Amino acid sequence: MASRSRSKRAVRSMPDEGALQRISARRSPAAGDARSLAEVACDEIRLAIREGRIATGAHLTEVDIASWLGMSRTPVREAMRHLQSEGLLLNQPFRGALVMRLDGEDMRQMFAVRELLEPAAAAACAMRAGPAEIAALRAILDEEALALDNPAALIPLNRQFHDIILECARNQFLSKAIAAVYALIPLLGDSNLLDGPHAREAHAQHRAIVDAIERRDAVRAEAVAREHVRHSLETRLTRVGGSSVEKSRRK
Amino acid sequence: MASRSRSKRAVRSMPDEGALQRISARRSPAAGDARSLAEVACDEIRLAIREGRIATGAHLTEVDIASWLGMSRTPVREAMRHLQSEGLLLNQPFRGALVMRLDGEDMRQMFAVRELLEPAAAAACAMRAGPAEIAALRAILDEEALALDNPAALIPLNRQFHDIILECARNQFLSKAIAAVYALIPLLGDSNLLDGPHAREAHAQHRAIVDAIERRDAVRAEAVAREHVRHSLETRLTRVGGSSVEKSRRK
DNA sequence: GGCCGACAAATTGTATACAGTGAATACAAT
């Protein structure tokens, strides 16, 4: 009935003028940015999804994003295509893109695969790690120990920890497979590490994994890594169950 | 306008003129193609790599591909970006892209991960398969049996077989992870199914997998699938060892 | 009142122009 005068159905999820100004401050010509606008767009969109500024299920169009980020459609298009191939966005041929949304079943599927891959990475790492890698892991552990109640610091540390193990496994296909799964983590919302008890338990498991790696105990590393993934899923599930978040039924 | 013969200059490591003509016949105005040029470009490049018309290690530029396929740089660029994210091409920021090449170690890594994922898919399928899926698998088996010496028919059947199992596993993340690994298969060169004995053994294993699935014997399905992957790697390795090793053709 | 076709709006798909980057090359100075 109401004639569509504007193209802003997803208005509430789009950052407005304030954010726009903040972002497009990137335009300094002399700065050695070295990142293409497409990469910037990709990261911005991903971040906005992770932080909930763009809601899951929202409808995105190239021009909206382009004007939001203050660039032309070309790099935005490239970024959206990339996010589509990652699975974060769902392409609709002439109608824009939808931000994918995951339900509890999807989450279970994700963790089932992680439970397959991450223990394998830990085991491979245990067989290949050299002194340098073990030292790097220990350094992360120490930093984690000091940041257990500081999620903002803990989250990148956690990522580094898993990256080192993955790199140490020296299997590009394992890395690719895990990356394909991790790509959808921004859709899960807040990190588990915001939860203090979970962070402590996760840190203890990290320590156990490094201990096993240092002893070249691949079996133990694999087992602890599997437990680590399981624990992560449990925390997710209890957090969802405990909070008031309910699945919205609207299509 | 869309003239089909454009300036075909500076074709260095490109397919020859025959291929060029064959491809650019795509511009029929009435055809309900429904595929974007970017998708066409993506498929053409992938196919050319798989068939060896574009050598691994070759240097590709957007303009070369664009003039080869008779389209503008925009869809070509999109396709190349996609192939880069798949890992088939290696991007060099302002200098084009290289066709990735895999050595024996890479191949071992790939099969190590497949040995992790495909058995899991078979097991999940064994737990979830309904009559329809089992019938579909049996139909494929029958067709395979008739085409054991016809690789051109066998190859798509093989893909369908694995696709059905994967879909039946009903885990989008497992699918994504396997897809990430499979994406680099075009770099491996000729299919194992060109080898008669291998094709027969693979068919027997397929049959054993379906039998296990039908009996809901997840453990057995998993074991046979693992053996299937191992056998595939062995064939690859012996073929490489036996045939002319053309590793260092060019730097 | 409901169905059907044409028109209009919105959005993507594609082409192309132009600017920026980094390597190769030519040239001058030592």
Add this chain to the structure above:
DNA sequence: ATTGTATTCACTGTATACAATTTGTCGGCC
């Protein structure tokens, strides 16, 4: 001859204009 510097060149990164396509809406017709 060698090295340092300027120029050129091929290529990508980005913006923008235009074509194609889908969908929703409005009017007419049964």
